[in-house]
Amino acid sequence: MAMSNADTPSESGVNSSQQKGVQSIHRAVSLLRVIAEFNEQGISLSKIAGIANFKVSTTHRILSTLNSEGLIRFDPVSKIYRLGFKLFTLGNLAHQFTIRDRFRIALEHIAKKTGDTVYLIIREGYDSLCIDRVEGSSPIRIVFDVGMRRPLGMGAGSLALFVFLSDEQVEDILLTNKRRIYDFNGMTIEDMKKLISLCRNLKYTLTEGVIDKGVTGIGVPIYNKQKDIIASISVTALSEGIIRKQHEMIAKLIKLEIKHLGYRSY
Numbered sequence: 550m551a552m553s554n555a556d557t558p559s560e561s562g563v564n565s566s567q568q569k570g571v572q573s574i575h576r577a578v579s580l581l582r583v584i585a586e587f588n589e590q591g592i593s594l595s596k597i598a599g600i601a602n603f604k605v606s607t608t609h610r611i612l613s614t615l616n617s618e619g620l621i622r623f624d625p626v627s628k629i630y631r632l633g634f635k636l637f638t639l640g641n642l643a644h645q646f647t648i649r650d651r652f653r654i655a656l657e658h659i660a661k662k663t664g665d666t667v668y669l670i671i672r673e674g675y676d677s678l679c680i681d682r683v684e685g686s687s688p689i690r691i692v693f694d695v696g697m698r699r700p701l702g703m704g705a706g707s708l709a710l711f712v713f714l715s716d717e718q719v720e721d722i723l724l725t726n727k728r729r730i731y732d733f734n735g736m737t738i739e740d741m742k743k744l745i746s747l748c749r750n751l752k753y754t755l756t757e758g759v760i761d762k763g764v765t766g767i768g769v770p771i772y773n774k775q776k777d778i779i780a781s782i783s784v785t786a787l788s789e790g791i792i793r794k795q796h797e798m799i800a801k802l803i804k805l806e807i808k809h810l811g812y813r814s815y
């Protein structure tokens with residue numbers, strides 16, 4: 550049965566609905582920006598509404614939705630709002646894809662020149678996370694796929710994410726991961742400190758049989774303009790197929806690729 554004019558949504562009604570939807574999104578983003586500005590100390594409902602120039606009732610309704618989605622978090626005791634973990638997770642995913650896209654060509658060049666497997670690793674708390682991998686002509690089969698995690702320190706790329714930090718930061722990571730590192734492959738803090746001292750002298754990370762017997766890893770950190778380590782690139786190969794004098798050559802190759810993309814490597 551055909552709909553009457555009364556049953557058919559008017560064009561103006563559709564446009565009005567769309568406009569309200571867009572307006573709600575703009576308001577939600579505005580409130581997230583206000584909370585982000587005061588995230589460290591937190592911010593109250595009335596102050597958020599005042600800065601955003603929204604009614605308190607409207608502000609509370611939007612914040613309730615954002616809170617239920619995990620994008621913000623509300624402390625019922627202090628009555629203040631902060632950004633939520635879900636927002637951090639989404640931002641971190643965006644960061645991963647940005648880093649991955651930016652360094653993909655470098656990984657491909659290194660894999661082609663060495664014939665070995667090349668990894669792009671980032672830090673997440675006290676873990677290292679593989680976000681990209683390119684296999685060369687003679688890849689080795691090590692179970693460390695994209696999306697997998699290891700404790701910081703397990704592997705050349707993982708080491709490169711923190712060994713060049715301050716002694717205090719390194720000590721904190723080692724103590725936090727002490728049990729995990731030992732459970733992972735029997736490494737002790739004393740073993741790790743010797744390895745860290747070696748890597749600092751080399752100005753790149755070198756692991757031989759740390760993860761798998763007969764496997765060598767070479768890693769280099771990637772610094773941004775603010776001198777923060779944002780990721781690392783590492784090459785993994787069979788130890789018998791990579792003579793010692795090649796270690797520095799591979800490290801230089803990684804550093805050169807990083808430099809070509811406008812980043813520092815040490």
